[in-house]
Amino acid sequence: MFTGKRARKAQVDGAAQDQQRNLSTRNRTFIMTGLALGMLLASLDQTIVGTCLPKIVGELGGMSLYTWLFTAYMLANTVTIPIAGKMSDRYGRKPVFLLGMGLFMAGSILAGMSNSMEQLIMFRGVQGLGAGCMMPVSMATVADLYAPTERGKIQGILGTMFAVSSVIGPFIGGFIVDNLSWRWVFYVNIPVGVLAVAVTSLRFPNQSTDLDRPIDYLGMVFLTLALTPALLVVSWGGTRYNWSSPLILGMSVLALASVVIFVHMERRAADPILPLHLFKESITTLGSAGLFIMSFGLFGVISFLPLFLQAVVGMSATNSGELLIPMMLGVMATSLASGFLLKRTGYKPWLLAGPPVAALGLYLLSTLHSGSGETETVLYLIVTGLGMGAVMSNFIVAAQNVTSKKEMGVVSSTMSLFRSIGGTVGVTALGAIVNSRMTTELKANLPEGAMALLPTTDINSIGGILMSPAAANIPTEVLEAIRLSLSNSITYMFLIGAGIVLSTVVISALVRNVPLKSADQYHEVDVSELGREGPTGPETARKDEARETEINTERSAGK
Numbered sequence: 400m401f402t403g404k405r406a407r408k409a410q411v412d413g414a415a416q417d418q419q420r421n422l423s424t425r426n427r428t429f430i431m432t433g434l435a436l437g438m439l440l441a442s443l444d445q446t447i448v449g450t451c452l453p454k455i456v457g458e459l460g461g462m463s464l465y466t467w468l469f470t471a472y473m474l475a476n477t478v479t480i481p482i483a484g485k486m487s488d489r490y491g492r493k494p495v496f497l498l499g500m501g502l503f504m505a506g507s508i509l510a511g512m513s514n515s516m517e518q519l520i521m522f523r524g525v526q527g528l529g530a531g532c533m534m535p536v537s538m539a540t541v542a543d544l545y546a547p548t549e550r551g552k553i554q555g556i557l558g559t560m561f562a563v564s565s566v567i568g569p570f571i572g573g574f575i576v577d578n579l580s581w582r583w584v585f586y587v588n589i590p591v592g593v594l595a596v597a598v599t600s601l602r603f604p605n606q607s608t609d610l611d612r613p614i615d616y617l618g619m620v621f622l623t624l625a626l627t628p629a630l631l632v633v634s635w636g637g638t639r640y641n642w643s644s645p646l647i648l649g650m651s652v653l654a655l656a657s658v659v660i661f662v663h664m665e666r667r668a669a670d671p672i673l674p675l676h677l678f679k680e681s682i683t684t685l686g687s688a689g690l691f692i693m694s695f696g697l698f699g700v701i702s703f704l705p706l707f708l709q710a711v712v713g714m715s716a717t718n719s720g721e722l723l724i725p726m727m728l729g730v731m732a733t734s735l736a737s738g739f740l741l742k743r744t745g746y747k748p749w750l751l752a753g754p755p756v757a758a759l760g761l762y763l764l765s766t767l768h769s770g771s772g773e774t775e776t777v778l779y780l781i782v783t784g785l786g787m788g789a790v791m792s793n794f795i796v797a798a799q800n801v802t803s804k805k806e807m808g809v810v811s812s813t814m815s816l817f818r819s820i821g822g823t824v825g826v827t828a829l830g831a832i833v834n835s836r837m838t839t840e841l842k843a844n845l846p847e848g849a850m851a852l853l854p855t856t857d858i859n860s861i862g863g864i865l866m867s868p869a870a871a872n873i874p875t876e877v878l879e880a881i882r883l884s885l886s887n888s889i890t891y892m893f894l895i896g897a898g899i900v901l902s903t904v905v906i907s908a909l910v911r912n913v914p915l916k917s918a919d920q921y922h923e924v925d926v927s928e929l930g931r932e933g934p935t936g937p938e939t940a941r942k943d944e945a946r947e948t949e950i951n952t953e954r955s956a957g958k
Contacts, residue, residue, distance in 0.1 A: 427544045431553060433598030434537040437500055439560045440588050440595070441530035444472065444507075447568040448523075451581040458581070459516045467520045470634055472527040477819045478626050479531025482619055484812020485672045487536045488805060489614075492543065496599060499532025504592040511585035535812030542799050542807040556738065557792065570721055573705075617664050618672035625657035630820070633827045677810055682801050682910055686794035687817040689906040693754065693790055694821030696899035697783075699829035700761055701726075703889050708776075710862035711769050711886045725777045729760075729784020737789055742915065746793040746800075750907035753793075754900055757786025761897035765890045769882055790903070791818070800915055825899075833892040837861065840884035849877050861885055 448455075448468055455468075487495040506525030513519035541553045575583050628650035636647050665671040678684045701723075708714045708722055737749040760783025767776060795814045802810045841850055853861075864873075865882060873881075 429598060429601075430540070430544065431556075433595045434496065434533075434540055435557060435560050436591055436595035436598070437496065437503075437533040438537045438557055440503060440591055441476075441499075441533045442560070443568050443571070444526055444530065444588070447572040447584055448472075451572050451576045451584050454576050454581040455519070456516075459513070459519065467516075468523055470631070471520045471524040472530070473634075473819075473823055474627055474630055475524045475527025476531040476534075477630060477816065477823065478623050479528050480535050480816045480819060481622060481673055481809070481812045483532040484535035484539065484808040484810075484815070485615075486808075487539055487812075488808035489670070492536050492540050492808070493599065495532050496536045496540075497596060499529045499536065500592055500596050500599075501529070502526075503529025503533065504589055504596075505529075507585045507588040507592070511582040535808065535815045538795060538811040538815065539808040542802075542804070542811070553738065556735065570723060613669055615665075615668045615670055615672045618661065618668055621657050621661035621664055622672060625654050625661050626820075627654075628657075629654035630823060633824050636827075637831050672809075673813065674806065674809060677802070677806065677813060680798075680801055682913065683798045683810060683813070685906050685910050686798045687814055689750070689794050689903050689910075690791065690814055690818040691821035691824075692903045692906065693757070693787070693900060694818045695825035695828070696761070696896040696903075697757065697787055697825070698822035699825030700764070700893055700896040702826045703829070703833065703892060704764075706862045707767070707886070707889045710865040711882055711889070712771065712776075713769075722773065722776055723780065726780040726784035726787075729781040729786075730788035731784075733785050733788035734792055735788075737793055741793070741796065745912055745915065746797045747907075747910065747912040749789045749793045750797070750910055751904060753786045753789030754903040754907060755786070756789065757783055758897040758901035760784070760786055761893050761900060765893035765897065767890060767893075768886055786900070790907075794910075796915075797910060797913070801913055825896075829892050829896060832895055833888045836888040836891050837884060840887045841881070844880040844884050846876060846880070849880070853881075 452468070483495055483499065503526055506522045506527075506529060510519055510522040510526065513522060537557055541557065545553055571587075572584055575581065575587070632647055632650050632654065636642050640647050661673075662675065665673060665675050678687075704723060714722070733749070733753070737744075737746075741749075760779055760781075763779035763782060764776075767779070795811065798810055798814055799807060841853070845853075861881060862885060865878070865885065
């Protein structure tokens, strides 16, 4: 017999199951189109601003603050991801997604209207808050609408959107800055955002909510106190501030103490913002680590590709962005292929094949130099993209396959969090490596005494010198030595990135190959475990028996 709370839970689960099964393929495609548009905007804005920086700084000033354009967005985005995932499990996907899109569009409009660097930084933070809401909700909704056996192809499409936006961001930014005002980098988000809101508002299904348990406000506070200083330490340590500076040491201590308190709070919370028991499942733990390492190596490399193509090869901002499109095509090929074949192959072969292929692509990129042709650059980028697309979404599919429906949002957001942190740490760590290498190369290649004449050895600043009109006033011998040093430094970093990405194959080998659940297995309600709350009235009993019969009939019919 179904009784008490367990009976109500069974009714909610049954209603959710019926709702999902009754959603037509057309409706599901409509919903996922809106979510994919939101995810595209959220991930695109992580990279699109980079090529516009000279124009922005030239108009607004505030050169000393320009790194905050990335840091503000990254911080707000990363901190929001785990909170949004949990809130979508609690209150439903639709309100969290629409809140995120509203914040993102408001931040975009205000960023485009900014009259100072301080205003632009603040509104970039608002954009980041919105992006942090949309990304985990999009991935969790895939699990709501599709069974694990069908989920791979949709996750592959979303994974493609994330990777594609990361790659084409510099291209779009370069095109806009070459042809329009930099403010259109932000204004172009509005029509796409309005379309995404219209689509999701019309067709997004209502989701049952669970409001019985108290919200874990303390968990949110200490998670924020752990992530924010930790990310700032990674971003600023060794660049803006010395690793031994009081500020870096102080933020490190704050982050570590907050992590300890956060873990303690989550163990005691009735409804933790990040359930620690998720990490008892090795697939979730290994998948999070795999995404971290892959993002560490790949996105660190991607962030320096435009600089290499512009400052070393001599391309324009637009052309350097165009050459990143082959990587996008490689990502699309394996993301979509793995998604559509996942039902037959499972996720394990793709997880094993992806890291070596991506590492090969990065190794080939490390052989480029100022005289390299476009053809070989294109081929190497395609190889890198093929490896990247085979892995990124399949780690998430593997974790979702062993996670209960009620925690789909939080596990999706956890995976997104590790991917985001990996990319952030990778850009910073590989940036430090390439800057250190740059100093060594300049000492080795510049004529005696020329090193002291350089205003800086920072690789981005050196690249700016090579791309500026002032380069015409530099003696040819010195100019070529600087270009050679820049080329050697960045390609050395590509080689380091190849080794980092290749190490992911060890994690992939350890991931268990669990068969993907069918729709019935995913939505199955175990009636034998229900009805242990004690006796209730005859009317309730009759309703519970009817519900039990209905579920058993559905099972027999194979719905």
